[in-house]
Amino acid sequence: MVTTAVQGKNYIGGKWAPATTGQTFEDRNPADTRDLLGTFPRSGAEDAARAVAAARQAYPSWKRLALIRRAEVLDRFVQLVKADTEELARLLARENGKALSEARADVVEGLHMAQYWFGRARTPWGEVVASEIAGKTSFVHRKPKGVVVAISPWNFPFAIPLWLICPSLVAGNTVVFKPAEETPLIAQRLVEHLEKAGLPPGVLNLVHGLGEEAGWPLVTHPDVDVVLFTGSAEVGGMIKAECARDYRKFAVCEMGGKNAMIVFDDADFDLAVDAALLSAFRTAGQRCVSAERLIIQEGIFDRFVQAFVEGAKRLVIGDPQDEGTFMGPLVSQAAVEKVESYNALAAREGAKVLLPGGRLTAGAFAHGYFMSPFVYTMRHDPKARVLREEVFGPHVALIPFKELEEAVRIYNDTEYGFSLAVCSSDYRKINAVQEECEFGVGYVNLPTIGAEVHLPFGGIKKSGTGMPSASALLDAVTHQVAWTVNYERKIQLAQGLKAAVR
Ligand code: NAD
Numbered sequence: 001m002v003t004t005a006v007q008g009k010n011y012i013g014g015k016w017a018p019a020t021t022g023q024t025f026e027d028r029n030p031a032d033t034r035d036l037l038g039t040f041p042r043s044g045a046e047d048a049a050r051a052v053a054a055a056r057q058a059y060p061s062w063k064r065l066a067l068i069r070r071a072e073v074l075d076r077f078v079q080l081v082k083a084d085t086e087e088l089a090r091l092l093a094r095e096n097g098k099a100l101s102e103a104r105a106d107v108v109e110g111l112h113m114a115q116y117w118f119g120r121a122r123t124p125w126g127e128v129v130a131s132e133i134a135g136k137t138s139f140v141h142r143k144p145k146g147v148v149v150a151i152s153p154w155n156f157p158f159a160i161p162l163w164l165i166c167p168s169l170v171a172g173n174t175v176v177f178k179p180a181e182e183t184p185l186i187a188q189r190l191v192e193h194l195e196k197a198g199l200p201p202g203v204l205n206l207v208h209g210l211g212e213e214a215g216w217p218l219v220t221h222p223d224v225d226v227v228l229f230t231g232s233a234e235v236g237g238m239i240k241a242e243c244a245r246d247y248r249k250f251a252v253c254e255m256g257g258k259n260a261m262i263v264f265d266d267a268d269f270d271l272a273v274d275a276a277l278l279s280a281f282r283t284a285g286q287r288c289v290s291a292e293r294l295i296i297q298e299g300i301f302d303r304f305v306q307a308f309v310e311g312a313k314r315l316v317i318g319d320p321q322d323e324g325t326f327m328g329p330l331v332s333q334a335a336v337e338k339v340e341s342y343n344a345l346a347a348r349e350g351a352k353v354l355l356p357g358g359r360l361t362a363g364a365f366a367h368g369y370f371m372s373p374f375v376y377t378m379r380h381d382p383k384a385r386v387l388r389e390e391v392f393g394p395h396v397a398l399i400p401f402k403e404l405e406e407a408v409r410i411y412n413d414t415e416y417g418f419s420l421a422v423c424s425s426d427y428r429k430i431n432a433v434q435e436e437c438e439f440g441v442g443y444v445n446l447p448t449i450g451a452e453v454h455l456p457f458g459g460i461k462k463s464g465t466g467m468p469s470a471s472a473l474l475d476a477v478t479h480q481v482a483w484t485v486n487y488e489r490k491i492q493l494a495q496g497l498k499a500a501v502r
Contacts, residue, residue, distance in 0.1 A: 006038030013054035014201020043209035048217035058202025063172035071121030109159035144172030146225035157183035257418025265299035267423035289419035339393030351376035418459030
């Protein structure tokens with residue numbers, strides 16, 4: 001592939017510019033690190049402060065624009081992205097390493113989110129509420145909060161930023177967007193498309209850079225009202241703690257998982273095996289909803305293990321740009337090292353290793369971060385870290401269970417509570433799992449993966465703040481204000497409180 005490396009820029013107050021630090025970082029293709037996509041501004045606190053100031057300055061006029069006019073920018077954005085979907089998907093696959101079909105789905109999910117918010121602007125935006133006193137009516141209005149910081153991960157580099165940016169903008173806030181340093185180019189394309197769609201200067205600002213250098217100064221900036229973060233529990237925990245210290249700042253943090261499938265003896269066997277393969281290895285296991293635990297009932301355990309291992313051996317690992325590829329590379333050297341360390345930990349913690357996984361280095365894999373699946377069986381052990389911590393790669397445990405209660409206990413035995421899939425043909429068991437397991441997104445006779453923009457998508461416990469849906473994000477970026485109007489010529493108060501002053 002012969003392409004010119006891009007010289008990326010920040011976008012602040014409607015102007016494209018390098019970082020004030022004068023520094024840059026490189027953006028390379030994880031499938032072939034010889035392929036340089038571009039260099040991007042390695043921003044610092046000064047750039048973050050300029051972006052917040054630009055967002056603050058643009059806020060009054062943006063919030064005064066009619067809600068439907070604000071949303072119309074997203075309609076124009078959708079038209080532009082539709083014309084470029086294939087090019088954006090190919091760029092996304094090249095930059096982040098996910099297989100092309102998944103890259104297309106990432107772009108389409110972002111499109112759906114923009115369409116959702118364009119339409120949502122024409123639906124009721126407040127409420128009329130009865131008063132206990134005749135002659136008074138109360139209204140609930142939504143008001144934007146001000147400046148929103150959106151910090152996103154690399155694994156859904158088109159869809160997730162739009163989950164955060166669309167409700168913020170439509171609601172009348174202005175935004176500073178700090179994308180993941182692994183995927184700056186697709187983020188820049190996203191902002192360019194929004195600029196072309198007609199966003200006024202300063203309404204959306206883009207600050208490239210590393211988390212601690214460019215992200216943290218945004219989180220801690222005193223003139224920011226809301227921080228919307230999606231990423232790891234480690235960083236999300238720090239952001240939650242920091243924002244809790246500030247009376248005014250509100251944080252929504254959606255984080256990782258240690259997700260699982262529960263498969264009962266009575267499940268449709270082939271469907272369950274396919275669902276398990278998709279759960280464990282789609283996006284090379286680098287989804288917040290990837291399953292790293294397959295909890296399988298004893299009656300089918302051996303047969304399931306055999307079929308799963310056979311399936312895992314057949315998965316096509318290769319260049320994300322090839323239509324036939326199922327699994328591309330991991331995103332970085334650091335990601336490879338993390339998975340390798342958990343593979344080694346599994347062996348130390350008593351795993352029976354069935355597929356040894358590991359880095360692929362021969363032939364076409366020589367210049368990328370490719371890994372093959374690591375598959376093991378293990379009895380549940382509450383002390384085993386490998387069964388409780390998020391690995392984020394092609395690493396999966398098959399764990400046997402006897403009875404429903406045991407499956408539920410195993411599922412819940414982690415600090416996370418994100419995605420759950422159950423395979424069974426007995427609705428009583430399915431219902432019990434739904435009632436007793438701690439999860440945010442659940443699937444029946446399906447893999448643990450998949451999102452639709454109008455459904456909640458996020459976890460509980462260490463996985464998230466429980467505000468994952470589009471509607472919940474609207475609550476996060478707006479104040480709901482009560483507005484009570486008296487239509488009489490005298491004052492009447494609730495709870496029988498006397499209004500006489502003399
Ligand atoms: P990460 O936490 O390392 O980084 C996420 C973002 O935070 C990046 O933009 C990064 O630059 C920034 N960041 C890092 N340190 C920071 C700091 N100190 N201050 C401010 N910003 C900082 O996560 P990642 O590796 O990009 O993504 C993978 C993680 O995201 C996994 O744990 C995965 O489960 C999770 N995830 C969750 C969801 C969800 O919907 N809940 C979706 C996708 C990914």
